[in-house]
Amino acid sequence: MKYIFLLAGVLATAPASPAFAAEGDPVYNYTLMEADIAEIDNETVGAWDAQGWIGGDYNRFWWKSEGALTDGNFEDAEIQALYSRNISRFWDAQVGVRYDLEPKGETYGVIGLQGLAPYFFEVDAAAFVSSSGEVSARFDATGELLFTQRLILEPGVAFDFFAERDRSRQIGSGLSTAEFSAQLRYEFTRELAPYVELAYQKAYGETADFQRAATGSDDDTVFKIGLRTMF
Numbered sequence: 001m002k003y004i005f006l007l008a009g010v011l012a013t014a015p016a017s018p019a020f021a022a023e024g025d026p027v028y029n030y031t032l033m034e035a036d037i038a039e040i041d042n043e044t045v046g047a048w049d050a051q052g053w054i055g056g057d058y059n060r061f062w063w064k065s066e067g068a069l070t071d072g073n074f075e076d077a078e079i080q081a082l083y084s085r086n087i088s089r090f091w092d093a094q095v096g097v098r099y100d101l102e103p104k105g106e107t108y109g110v111i112g113l114q115g116l117a118p119y120f121f122e123v124d125a126a127a128f129v130s131s132s133g134e135v136s137a138r139f140d141a142t143g144e145l146l147f148t149q150r151l152i153l154e155p156g157v158a159f160d161f162f163a164e165r166d167r168s169r170q171i172g173s174g175l176s177t178a179e180f181s182a183q184l185r186y187e188f189t190r191e192l193a194p195y196v197e198l199a200y201q202k203a204y205g206e207t208a209d210f211q212r213a214a215t216g217s218d219d220d221t222v223f224k225i226g227l228r229t230m231f
Helices: 002-013 203-217
Strands: 028-040 043-055 061-068 073-086 091-102 106-117 121-130 135-142 151-162 174-186 192-203 219-228
Touching: 028 192, 061 091, 091 151, 135 203, 192 203
Parallel strands: none
Antiparallel strands: 028 043, 028 219, 043 061, 061 073, 073 091, 091 106, 106 121, 121 135, 135 151, 151 174, 174 192, 192 219
16 A cells, blocks of 8 residues: 555656646646544544645546555555546546555546535545446535634535446435535645544435435534645
8 A cells, every 4th residue: 555655645746747738838746635533433543635736727537546544454445546637727636546455446437527616625436437437526625714824614515326226335326425624724834734523424315225224323423633735
C-alpha cells in the first residue's frame, strides 16, 4: 500500500511539462490532501483523500486517491489517473482509469465532470465501468462557510450508486450509500489546517439490508479528527 502514497508524492512534485498545457498556456501544480482518524465500532479507522493536477488552464493531468484502514489493515484503496479538459468557465470534463488495490484488484474506466456549481459548491461526479462490466457512479459536493478568514465550516454530501447487486461486496443496486458531513477547520495557513468532522453515513435499499444483517444497523454517526494540507 505504500506505493499509493509514493505515486501521489511523485505526481505532486514532478516537474511540470508544457505537454500538459495548450501552447502559450502557463503550467501549474496543485495538490490537496486530507488524512483523518476515527473510532468506529470500537475499531480505530484511518482514512485519506488526496487529489492534485499538473497542467494549465485548459488541459490537465489529474490524479486522485482515497482509502481507509482499520487497526492497521487496509480495507479500501484506490487511485485514478485522468485527462481533464476545460469545457466552460467553471467546469472540466475528465476521462481516464481507476485502479482499486483493495478490497480486490480491479480496473475501471472513468468519465466524469468536476467544477464549481452555483452558490460555490465544488462538485466531483464520475461514472465507472469495471473490467468485468460492472457500472457504478459517485457524486461528491462540498461548500464553504467562513466564520473568519481562518475558521471555516465545510458542509458536504457524497452518494454512491451501483447498476447491479454484488453480493460478494454486500452492495445492492441503485443508491447504495450516502454521507452527510460537516467539517470545521482552522487554517493556520492555506497549506496547513487541522480539522474536526462529524459525518452521518447511511445505506439504502439492498445495501441497507446487507448491512443490517451483518451489523444490526444501516447507519452510523462518525466523529473524525484530521489534517488538511494544500500546496
